[in-house]
Amino acid sequence: MRKNITFTLNGDRVSLEVASNTMLLELLRDHLSLTGTKEGCGHGECGACTVLVDGRNINSCLYPAFEVEGKEVITIEGLMGPQNELHTLQKSFAENGAVQCGFCTPGMILSAKALLEDNPKPDADAIRQGLAGNLCRCTGYVQILDAVQKAAQDFGIED
Amino acid sequence: MHFNYYRPESLNQAFELMEQSSGQSRYIAGGTDLMVQIKQGLTRAENLISLRQISELQGIEEDDSGVLIKGMTLLRDIETDPLVRDLAPVLQQAVASLANVQVRNVATLGGNLVNASPAGDSIPALLVLDSRLVLAGPEGERTLPLSDFFLGPGQTRLQPLEILKAVKIPAPFENSRAAFSKIGRSAKDLALVNAAVLIRLEETTCSFCRLAAGAVGPTPQRLEQAEALITGRTINTELLETLEARVRQTVSPISDLRAGEAYRRDLAGTLVKRCIRQAIAFKTED
Numbered sequence: 001m002r003k004n005i006t007f008t009l010n011g012d013r014v015s016l017e018v019a020s021n022t023m024l025l026e027l028l029r030d031h032l033s034l035t036g037t038k039e040g041c042g043h044g045e046c047g048a049c050t051v052l053v054d055g056r057n058i059n060s061c062l063y064p065a066f067e068v069e070g071k072e073v074i075t076i077e078g079l080m081g082p083q084n085e086l087h088t089l090q091k092s093f094a095e096n097g098a099v100q101c102g103f104c105t106p107g108m109i110l111s112a113k114a115l116l117e118d119n120p121k122p123d124a125d126a127i128r129q130g131l132a133g134n135l136c137r138c139t140g141y142v143q144i145l146d147a148v149q150k151a152a153q154d155f156g157i158e159d
Numbered sequence: 160m161h162f163n164y165y166r167p168e169s170l171n172q173a174f175e176l177m178e179q180s181s182g183q184s185r186y187i188a189g190g191t192d193l194m195v196q197i198k199q200g201l202t203r204a205e206n207l208i209s210l211r212q213i214s215e216l217q218g219i220e221e222d223d224s225g226v227l228i229k230g231m232t233l234l235r236d237i238e239t240d241p242l243v244r245d246l247a248p249v250l251q252q253a254v255a256s257l258a259n260v261q262v263r264n265v266a267t268l269g270g271n272l273v274n275a276s277p278a279g280d281s282i283p284a285l286l287v288l289d290s291r292l293v294l295a296g297p298e299g300e301r302t303l304p305l306s307d308f309f310l311g312p313g314q315t316r317l318q319p320l321e322i323l324k325a326v327k328i329p330a331p332f333e334n335s336r337a338a339f340s341k342i343g344r345s346a347k348d349l350a351l352v353n354a355a356v357l358i359r360l361e362e363t364t365c366s367f368c369r370l371a372a373g374a375v376g377p378t379p380q381r382l383e384q385a386e387a388l389i390t391g392r393t394i395n396t397e398l399l400e401t402l403e404a405r406v407r408q409t410v411s412p413i414s415d416l417r418a419g420e421a422y423r424r425d426l427a428g429t430l431v432k433r434c435i436r437q438a439i440a441f442k443t444e445d
Contacts, residue, residue: 001163020164043195047261056235056264062194063265066164067211111260132347133259 007068009034010078024060024068025049028075036076036106040135047134050107051075057114059133076106079113089113092151093144100138108134112148116155124149160197162204166212173208174297174320180206186322188231188270191262216269216324219243225330230269230323234281235260237268247328249337249355253284256339259347269323272308275315276349278374282309283355284339286371286381288328295324302327309378335359335367338437340430344417350374351418352426356434358394365389370434375410375427384409385431399435403428 001020006013009032018027028034028051040048042061049061052074079087086094089109099105108131115122115130122130127148136144163180167173177184182205187193189211196202210216216231219240226246228237234254237243243251257263257271257280271281272292282305290305297320305326308315317323331337341353352374359367370386373379385406392398405428412423 021160021162042198044191044262047259050261057261058264059191059261062190062198064164064190064194064207064209066166067209069166114260130260133261 003066005066005069007070008072010074018065020064020066022065024051024053024063024065024073027065027068028060028073034075034077038103038106040103045135046104047107047111048104050110050134052110052114055114055117057111057133074110076109079109087113088154089116089148089151092147092154096143096147096150098139098143098147100136104134104136104138108136108144112151115148116152120155121152122148160200162197163206164209165206166209168212168214170213170215170295170322170324171297173210173213173322176206176208177320178297180208182206184208186210188273189233189266190270191258191266192270192274192276210269210322216322221246222327224327226328228268228326228328230325231267232269233264234266234268234271235263238263246330247284247288249339249357250281250284250288250328253280253339253341253353253355256280256341256347256353268326272305272326273315273317273323275309275311275313275378277312277376277378278350278353279379280339280341280350280353280373282379283353283371283373284337285326285328286379287337287355287357287369288331289369290329291327292323293325293327294318294321296321300324306381311377331357332359334361336438338434340434340437342426342430349417352412352423352430353379354427354430354434356431356438358435358438360394360439363393363395365392365394370406370431372406372410372427372431375412375423380410382406382409382431389435394435394439399432402435403432406431 004017006015028037038048040046044059044062049059050057051060054071089112111131111134165176184206185204187207187209210231216229218229220227238255271279285305291302293302337357339355341350354372357369368386370382388405407424407428410427412420414420
């Protein structure tokens with residue numbers, strides 16, 4: 001079973017035909033060449049595939065592509081500004097050493113964005129809760145929590 | 160992993176699709192469990208009928224007896240809903256403990272119930288709230304108590320075409336307090352054991368209570384013997400210790416890769432006691 005779907009991707013309208021068993025992750029990486037979104041576990045445990053759908057962070061590995069019809073999807077590629085400048089969160093991750101191998105980073109940043117949109121001044125516990133669905137096997141999380149905390153101070157200024 | 164995927168926009172369309180589809184068909188809610196099972200090859204389905212587009216299954220409303228939560232309401236929306244905060248805070252406590260934001264942004268209350276996991280976190284909370292379920296089928300609707308819904312792991316009283324339409328939660332009665340507690344291997348893991356308590360105190364006497372626990376038997380369950388033990392009695396440390404022992408004896412958990420049977424028994428006693436302390440914290444000195 002195949003169907004044409006139309007949705008907004010990083011601000012642009014996209015329309016294409018996909019199979020009924022395609023997950024959003026596969027659609028983004030294999031059909032649209034947006035490889036910033038990663039596949040970790042493939043079972044909704046690790047959060048490497050996190051993207052925003054209508055502003056909410058979700059695991060794209062378990063999200064059927066058919067379900068994005070009419071919705072707004074933001075991936076890590078969609079965070080940069082018009083002159084390719086980094087988003088506050090991206091800058092903060094770089095400046096605070098929150099990236100080692102980088103595999104979890106797109107998901108971490110998108111979960112952090114969803115968190116800050118909801119709660120612009122989260123305390124340490126709220127940040128932990130907000131990122132609980134994103135696993136990192138390198139950093140020990142300390143720099144990631146710092147990066148989000150520091151980004152929160154500037155968040156909203158440019159967005 | 161091949162399946163057709165349908166997105167009906169009304170209950171009637173969903174019933175029709177289910178009835179007419181040939182081969183193995185399943186309704187799918189958020190899919191945070193079912194899709195994993197399908198990807199792992201543990202469940203086969205040729206047709207998935209998504210319930211996400213059905214507006215009759217969306218929303219949280221106040222009704223004459225309390226609050227009505229439609230089946231496809233996202234756990235994340237329950238967690239942040241002001242009506243649920245007022246009328247059923249224990250459900251918010253339970254839902255917020257489940258997995259992580261990404262999962263709660265997709266998983267639904269109906270899915271958590273119909274999945275019928277013995278460890279489903281919303282279930283003990285809804286049991287102590289004495290919730291009822293509205294089930295919709297092609298012939299109409301029927302209502303049944305949540306306590307009658309589960310038949311075993313993954314098994315419920317839903318008929319093949321039926322869909323869980325809503326959960327009805329009665330308004331809390333005066334002076335009642337409730338709490339939920341859970342232990343997993345890590346904070347956001349599936350519960351090794353979970354428990355919930357609703358209790359009404361008059362001075363220090365328990366005049367009414369409901370106790371429930373999950374992952375300690377084939378279905379989440381009310382702990383009626385334990386309820387009888389404390390009803391009408393003064394809540395003090397000694398009684399809570401007797402209660403803890405009674406809970407340990409009456410539950411029937413299994414050993415699996417997450418935890419052993421004996422450990423689950425101990426946890427059940429501890430968590431029920433912990434919930435009572437949490438619920439009445441402001442009224443006892445211990």
